[in-house]
Amino acid sequence: MNLPDLNQETIDRIVEMAWEDRTTFEAIELQFGLQEKDVIALMRREMQPSSFRMWRKRVTGRDTKHGEKRGFIAGRFKSDNQKT
Numbered sequence: 001m002n003l004p005d006l007n008q009e010t011i012d013r014i015v016e017m018a019w020e021d022r023t024t025f026e027a028i029e030l031q032f033g034l035q036e037k038d039v040i041a042l043m044r045r046e047m048q049p050s051s052f053r054m055w056r057k058r059v060t061g062r063d064t065k066h067g068e069k070r071g072f073i074a075g076r077f078k079s080d081n082q083k084t
Contacts, residue, residue, distance in 0.1 A: 003034070003038060003042055004033070004034075010032065011042065011046060013032075014032055014034065014039065014042060015042070015043065015046055018039055018042075018043055021062070024065055043055055043056075
């Protein structure tokens with residue numbers, strides 16, 4: 001997987017967004033240009049193996065991480081650091 005060169009601040013923000021329950025992979029892609037598979041690769045690279053496994057278990061099947069599967073749009077929290 002060829003990830004773009006990202007500075008540490010950007011990597012930290014992507015990791016933070018990936019951990020957030022209501023931040024979708026689509027929002028991460030829109031803001032940083034990384035598809036879901038790229039975010040997974042980045043998380044695997046940046047995290048300890050046990051933390052990565054815990055994160056994967058947490059987000060696998062979680063409807064809130066995928067915009068098309070969400071049952072809501074209005075009322076979601078929007079961070080000041082997010083574009084959308």
